[in-house]
Amino acid sequence: MSRYTPSWLPAGLAAVLMLCMAAAMGVAPRSAYHDAGAPRRLEALQLPDVRDQLEKLADAGATYIHEEPMRRGDTIATLLRRLGVEDPDAQQFISRDPAARTLFNLQPDQVVQAEVDQDKLLVSLRALVAGNSSASRELLIRRAGDFQKPAFKANLQAVRNELRYEMRSGTITANGFFRTMDAAKVPDDIVRQMISIFSGVVDFQHDIVQGDRFHIVYEAGFRDGALVRNGRVVAVELVNRAQLYQALWYDGADGSNSGAYYTFDGRGMARPFLRSPVEFSRLSSGFGWRNHPVHHQWIKHKGVDFAAPTGTRVFATADGTVDFVGQQTGYGNIVILKHPDGYSTYYAHLSGFAGIQPGQRITQGQLIAYIGQTGWATGPHLHYELRFNDVPQNPLSVMLMKPVTLSGRARQGFLSHASDMLSRIHVLRGIEVASSLG
Ligand SMILES: [Zn+2]
The missing domain is CATH 2.70.70.10 (Glucose Permease (Domain IIA))
Structure with missing residues (x-):
């Protein structure tokens, strides 16, 4: 899967330049030009200033952008080959330079972008090498010296991601919980967060049934339109056997970094005991009780x-x-x-x-x-x-619930934060109604 994009078209630009010159030469009437006594007027010609473009044309030559996902077992040589780079100097630089070597912290499927010239020499290389949902670390390798005496520079810089709120919703089908989540395009790490958020009140292995519904709003960091990393579930609603469970992430008014999940009306989600000690995963999904715990x-x-x-x-x-x-x-x-x-x-x-x-x-x-x-x-x-x-x-009937409830100023701060997130949940409910009508 590769994508070649000429960064511009030299032939097309040259054609435009020729037309401009032809027009400039045709402006002064030939007869007046040859008559020495004719009155002269100087007029500025409205021509585009193409000097910058001409310089760039002379400097760089045509370059091409080529993107490739990292593959398991990639070496510098195999990656550069797939990127269409044939440049021993660049390969040697990347294998030795500590910053450039961070390229090999990339996970499979993460994308590397190379700019190459017509001789397949590396002009620049870009990749997001690390980060969380709000910021990325971008590796930029650039050719620095001239092309006779090549040199490269590698820089790692922090770049802010564009934070988006992603929204997903669905109804559990006969295919089970995980297949429903896949069909609704809920990423695995978001599914795990959802299970964990409700782990004090819902045993996903045994409680979830066909017809249960969910709405999720989560943060995701994007860079250049591409997903970098999913962040935190910020709001989630689960209707389990007609019982409504809601959770909303709240950082706290004091910015103390001690955020937690609360119900939409401000009661804490944390419980002294989890509903189940067994990890609910694709592997364990579908296993029931050995004996029903009556x-x-x-x-x-x-x-x-x-x-x-x-x-x-x-x-x-x-x-x-x-x-x-x-x-x-x-x-x-x-x-x-x-x-x-x-x-x-x-x-x-x-x-x-x-x-x-x-x-x-x-x-x-x-x-x-x-x-x-x-x-x-x-x-x-x-x-x-x-x-x-x-x-x-009986661990299934002992609830031991003493949820913390926000009060006073903390509650006011929470409720104003909640209203913004709730509006997103309302949108999801609306989508669900619309699709069930359609
Ligand atoms: Zn037993």
Whole structure:
């Protein structure tokens, strides 16, 4: 996939210049010119000033812009060849210069742009080598010396991205959550954020059903019209089994960098316990409960079983410390975490641990282990217990919700910020109504 664009057309420009000169010569009438006694008037000719263009023409010759995506396993030689560059001096410069070498921090599919002359020598090379959604680092390599004695310069500079709000929405179909997200063109990193934002209130593995609806507004950084990186989900709405969940990112009025997600009316989204300790991914999607967690079952069993393939990641459901990591009869490989206020959580039948040690502090959502079938287990699954003063609780019915609610000035600031984002969500709702009518 390549694109050649002549940066301009010398033949066309030359033709325009010839026409101008012809017109200039034809202005003075021949008879008056030859009559020495005829009255003379000097008039300025309205000609375009083409000297700048002529100089550029003489200096640069025709150049071509050529773009190529980085490929896995690319070397400097293979990349330059695809870019149509045959320039050993340029190749040597890029392989040695530290700034130029940042080219090889690029991920596959990121685009490199080269300007080459008619002799396939490199005139300039441009690529976005790093950055986040709001700013990029651009590498610019330029030919500096003349073409007999070539030299190059490489510069890394920060350039601001154009921040856009992208909007997506959809309805979960029979094809399942991930296929619906793909069809709605929601990028994977945005899907992961959405799952994480609602992880205190929704278990995406077991709660999401066909007909559930979502609206998402997220930030994305663009440079020269091309996406550089997706940013944060700024507003999201999920209708799950007729229950409405909403989340809005708010930086806080004091600019303290301690932003968090709130409901649209200003209640905090954070919960002491996640709804599920098992990562919901394409891999684990579609796995159900091993046994439905009705009351008499979990009280006999003391916990809930989450079925998922061996190796699926297991997350701490709450902040705490590691109380035990190792093996116990029946449980197999097990992690026990201690949490504030007398709570503890048990994660059993694990295939392995994520390098955690007894006494280590753990944050909510942190990777602690991997699903397996060690101990008394007939298939890969996680046995999960939530205990209060060592008495097992049903983790699915214990809500333990004490959401923070904004008040006073913070609430005023939040509500004015919210109204702007809500208008975007309203637009998405409108689109949905229109498409369901059509
Ligand atoms: Zn179990």
